[in-house]
Amino acid sequence: DAMVIQNPRYQVTQFGKPVTLSCSQTLNHNVMYWYQQKSSQAPKLLFHYYDKDFNNEADTPDNFQSRRPNTSFCFLDIRSPGLGDAAMYLCATSRDSGQGSGEQYFGPGTRLTVT
Amino acid sequence: DAKTTQPTSMDCAEGRAANLPCNHSTISGNEYVYWYRQIHSQGPQYIIHGLKNNETNEMASLIITEDRKSSTLILPHATLRDTAVYYCIVRVSPLSTGRRALTFGSGTRLQVQP
Numbered sequence: 001d002a003m004v005i006q007n008p009r010y011q012v013t014q015f016g017k018p019v020t021l022s023c024s025q026t027l028n029h030n031v032m033y034w035y036q037q038k039s040s041q042a043p044k045l046l047f048h049y050y051d052k053d054f055n056n057e058a059d060t061p062d063n064f065q066s067r068r069p070n071t072s073f074c075f076l077d078i079r080s081p082g083l084g085d086a087a088m089y090l091c092a093t094s095r096d097s098g099q100g101s102g103e104q105y106f107g108p109g110t111r112l113t114v115t
Numbered sequence: 116d117a118k119t120t121q122p123t124s125m126d127c128a129e130g131r132a133a134n135l136p137c138n139h140s141t142i143s144g145n146e147y148v149y150w151y152r153q154i155h156s157q158g159p160q161y162i163i164h165g166l167k168n169n170e171t172n173e174m175a176s177l178i179i180t181e182d183r184k185s186s187t188l189i190l191p192h193a194t195l196r197d198t199a200v201y202y203c204i205v206r207v208s209p210l211s212t213g214r215r216a217l218t219f220g221s222g223t224r225l226q227v228q229p
Contacts, residue, residue, distance in 0.1 A: 004158075031215060033215070033216075042202070042219035042220060042221060042222065043159065043217075043219050044219070045216040045217070045218075048215055048216070050215070055215075057216070090158050090159070092158070092159075094215065096215070103149070103161040103164060104151075104159075104161060104217060105161065106158030106159045106160065107158050108157055108158050109156075109157070109158050
């Protein structure tokens with residue numbers, strides 16, 4: 001089945017130690033997103049790639065970076081994680097086909113713990 | 116994107132229809148209504164979307180009022196696996212604005228009871 005895969009499902013890192021979260025997709029979608037979801041809150045968009053074009057949300061901290069080396073893979077880098085960055089990180093994809101709907105397909109998420 | 120208002124929580128008996136309301140009184144003519152749900156510890160799942168006509172798929176039906184200021188998601192025969200947070204999201208087409216973000220509100224927590 002075509003899907004969005006996130007690895008690992010659970011990640012523990014130390015305060016200030018860089019960490020990278022991975023996302024891959026077999027849907028061949030041209031748009032990929034990273035959302036942050038803190039406990040008991042709704043998901044919040046950090047940034048997205050439209051093909052190779054990177055689009056950062058205005059309030060996304062500089063501590064968060066992303067890379068998309070090819071259509072299938074996207075990475076979220078947290079340069080110096082703080083305790084406040086503990087959250088579920090969700091990767092999503094959509095096909096921007098020009099039809100305007102572009103529903104998003106989400107991976108299972110990576111739960112990040114910062115110690 | 117238009118703001119949405121949903122009840123915080125709802126209960127539904129297993130096997131009965133679950134009707135989840137959403138108010139979006141400031142919706143613009145080019146804004147779509149989307150529904151997603153998030154089962155505990157999983158990523159959100161797309162359910163259905165519509166512009167002004169009622170829509171139905173294998174998961175649910177979406178009823179949009181004629182003035183488009185509110186909508187209802189209907190799960191015709193709720194099961195225990197439908198227990199989740201349901202998000203109603205209104206957004207413009209990315210074609211017109213280039214904005215592709217989903218802005219999630221607080222959603223409705225649906226508890227299906229056995």
